[in-house]
Amino acid sequence: MITVNSHASSFNSHAPINSTVAATSVLSVSSDKDETLATASTTREVTNSTVSLLARQLSEAAIRAGSRLRSKNEDSFHAITGDNYIVNKAHYGAVPPNTDNPELLARARQANGFVDGTDSNPFKGLARDQLSLIAGDDSGSFTLNERRSAWEELQATAPKLDNHSEPTPAHGRDLLIARLYRGVEPPVALPPATRENGTQNHADFLNREDRALISDMYAYAAAQGADLRFVDHLAFEIGTYRHYSDGRQLAGSNVRYDGEGYQVTFDFKPEDAAIASSVLNGTAIKSTRFDQGFLQYILHPAQGAFSNIGGVPFLEKMVKKFSSEGADQPPLGSEFSTLKKIRIEDHIVQTTNKNIRLPPFKPVVEKLNGVWTVTEHGKAEGYTMDKITGRLIKPVEPSDLAGPQRSEPGLATGAARDRTLLEALSGNRETPTKRWFWAGNVFNLIKSLKP
Template sequence: MGIHGVGNGYIENATLASVKYEAGKAASLTQSTEVNVRGSKQAQESSTVTLSGRAIMASRLFSSESGEPPVLPSIRTNGEYMGMLPQHFLTESDRSLISEVYELAYEKGVDLRYVDQLARDLGRYRKHDNGTMLISFNEGSYDLQGRKQTISFTEKDAATAERILSGGALSSTDIDQGFIRWRLDPGIGFGLSSNLDFLEQMVIQFSSRADEVAELGAKFSTHVWIENNYILHTADEVTLHRPSVSEAPTEEDQVKEALASFQISKHGLNERLLEGFFGKSEARNTAQSLLSRLFDLLKISNTSKRG
């Protein structure tokens, strides 16, 4: 007989044992009760599946049940990894922390997509050499007319960012402070996806002030994708002069400029090539030798044609 109704108090042969008769005797009520109680306990244990945060992370970020891929270095040191997904750049320390976040979120009934987004943004930070390879939009962006453009968070997100940066939890949180400040730069953060309210709760949760965390499940049980959570500002004054079409250099001007900057004559270039192969002291003799051989070849060719 197979197992039926896991979680409902039935296990293999439990029903049969409860109605079994011994020779000439009625079934023992004590025996029957003991079997059912034992079966109920085993069924309850079987129905409770405990997933570690590490397993959840491996499944959601790497789609792997057999292990995690190795940590990749930043693309500053190896450009071949440019096309790799950001989570592959999470360090071992990052992965341990994100695993704890997944486990906490799972236990509290938080939609795990909030953790996915946080993990991927942290991976982007690592991928780009701790954010140093990405320039903030606010550091030099202009429209076509040459007017300065900047980006700010919405009033709500700006208030959240301010609470994180000025709160007492920032100094003791396990989440990389460099990443937090990078994420909270509006010129960078507007292109990222992690939820700032969720980030705020995680900064507090993984700090010395964890007791201040509100009920996570009630607030983050259903993932909400927030769009247009930034404001684009364009200055009135033109501060960047862009050359007009008439002022733009022509192709002829560009060619002349290139030739003017190229100071090496044809003869000089030949000498430099020879110097590279034979050394400066032998270059002149080698050039003469090559010319002599060339003339000899021409003579031989002309003689053979006449014959």
């Protein structure tokens, strides 16, 4: 039987793959009594509409993967594994696919239900090369939640350790290369995050010490019968920390404002907060192989409450295991045998402060009878509008005026400050003198998530 190899088709193969081949591969996951039908499908048109639709999509995805000129470092899964996906997952589920086909609409709804934890995976049972094609296809043929469903099935069906073999550091290294780098380990990528490397695989930025530690964690977790996705998640968090200049480009905060403008504070749930405090103030942190800067970063609610959701207990086990106290640690419990679906509301405590509220928004321009004009508030703030170009002219503040520049205390001559993610992606090193961040939208998205 001819199948589509995900790695070859994604990066090396430029030969078109016809729909008959893709249909054959799809049918190969059927029951035994359907094997005859699967074989016959290589010589005749598939009549089942559901299979034909998916087969055609897989065929087209394979052709796109083979012909797409992709940077060797670009992570095709970034859109469905990054933090942006987690925050916007509810929004993605609310956007229907661009089709009137009832079967495609039904599959998209099932994928939405799967990522919300209320339905089964629509791609369960597909071959791993087919799952890889779906998860990595960014053409819009599959919805983001469909791609996420395929990616989760990839993780669930990843090769596991042979029960008859003893895990070794070398085996842990093999797991790291297979799970984080799809078989080929790249050199260590260097921060900071920029517009050019913004979608690069975060794991590329893991340094040699990080990779050695994560390899040992894979070997240990495999020996303990733990779900290796716990290690995957932790490796991704360390990689993200490295990518963004050891977290300095991620100016995080656990304080937001809701849709009504009230201040809302987010924190770990009490059990996780107690564990975080225990790790940061315990004795193991003094000898652990984990970067202490990373632990301070990820165990602070400004970052960890959102990105390390549900992962604090496993992190505690790893910090202690890979320290001078490791030999005295008990084995991993059964709670780590399967990574269960995470409900954000079960892991984040939010507190609304009714005494702190953003001032009401006052626009500086408004549209009257199809014409934009400066409002009274805008005039009071000094804004004007050019009558010829119609452009809004912002009042110049003293800090915007050209003049001698002062060096910041402690900054060496010619040294550049760490740039935030926003500055890096904008390509502009100058920070605006005023910037409002309306976080109510982020709050509403997070509040509506139902993983």
